[in-house]
Amino acid sequence: MFQNYNTNNVKLKHIITDNVVILNSMKGVSPVAFDNNIRNDCVLDSFPLDTSASACCSPKSSHSDTLLAKYAKAGYVISHFVEKFIDTDAGQIPVVRRKLDFKDKVQTVKARLGVTRNNYRVSQGLYAIGEPDENSEVLVTANFKLTFDILRTNINQLNLWILVLDTLGVNVWCAAGKGTFSTQELVKRVQLSGLEKIVKHRRLILPQLSATGVRAKDVKTMCGFNVIYGPVRASDIQAFLRNGRKAEPCMRRVTFTFKERLILTPIELTVAFKSLLITVAALLFISGVNSELFSLQNNLGSGLLKSLERGFFSLIFLFIGFVSGAVVTPALLPFLPFKAFAAKGIVSGAIFSLLAIFFSSTSSLNIAAMAALSTFGITVSSWFAMNFTGATPFTSPSGVEKEMKQFIPIQAGGAILSLVLWIYSAF
């Protein structure tokens, strides 16, 4: 089976195109994810190779330069995380590095901040890690680059095949929920990669969370491979394999630790950015209205000053409400009372708003203005806290629906009340 298997005699396989179409972003399903679409199902023919030339020449060139010199093909780029290619009966397979380089790390930060999140993917298809052979296990994953990076950096010693599905650049769980990490896609990718020519066994190890999109029984019927659900987290994959493909109960449970909650908060800002900008404009406009501005006495100067002060305060409370709802509430989720996120947001928002009122008590704000500002801060906090239900791994859609029906009227009431009080306080 592996007569051609020779790591020195490698050929080009890995390819990237930049043919991108953006679809709708996804909302309200499990953790973070966004969809878009890219097609790059290219299969290259074998590429003639002159090993003798590179063996004697250019000893100074870097590793990637050598790869490029050997495997360059018009229109394609070799991904920087590919260290070499190996030859198999199903063609050349790229071998990926086990460690992130500087470029990976910079890209990770950008994706976490939301800059590149919607289009951060690797090409689908079969990859190798280490020196896998016909008996090596096959791990299946999504083509979201963050997911791919987490998987490859969690395999320290093992030699494995990694089958990357086209999930439109979305993580495993969200892709499973949205139907792109599916039985059909898995079967298609198994067949296109020629996996049956590469491994003797008929096992695929899937991340447990992909079970939402995959029906194991149908995969077996359709392509003959047995699906084994591995652990939830990539960090448990080596223990799982050493343990005879058995997962401890703790490997099967989703967690939502402080760190996991906090890592999701920057994306909240990116997602909310547009609506925040509109709110800022509206607040400045509304706060500009006051009695002195319209009075018959010529008080335009002090009227403008009052407008500015009120605008400033309204923005401060918008900021407080946002941080309370989108950062503090997620971070302190298990410690805040009540089960509904909107209620947790009210608690957190009330604490921060009252503190802010206390510190601004020396200002010229009257009681009505203070009541308006604190109501506003609490409402904003409740809203963003409720938004976070879409980012957690334990909120059921039925529960979120119930919470929204209950709290959207309350939040709307809070918004109207604060608006009325705010305008009243200016006259």
Place this chain on the structure above:
Amino acid sequence: MRNMRYLEDVATLILNKEACVGCSLCTVVCPHGVFEMMDNKAVIVDLDGCMECGACVNNCPVYAIKVTPGVG
């Protein structure tokens, strides 16, 4: 995750015990330990832990599990 619970009595998870063939795949795929095996049959031991992800529904070989999530 036992310290992080969402609303009670809202999950729409239903298990048909008669249909269950005891393969235990639901106990494998559930990310919140909602199922346990008792006398070679699956039972729901933590309904409020259910987030209606549908993994069990999808993988049950005899379609013994149902969930009808809302529009959350």
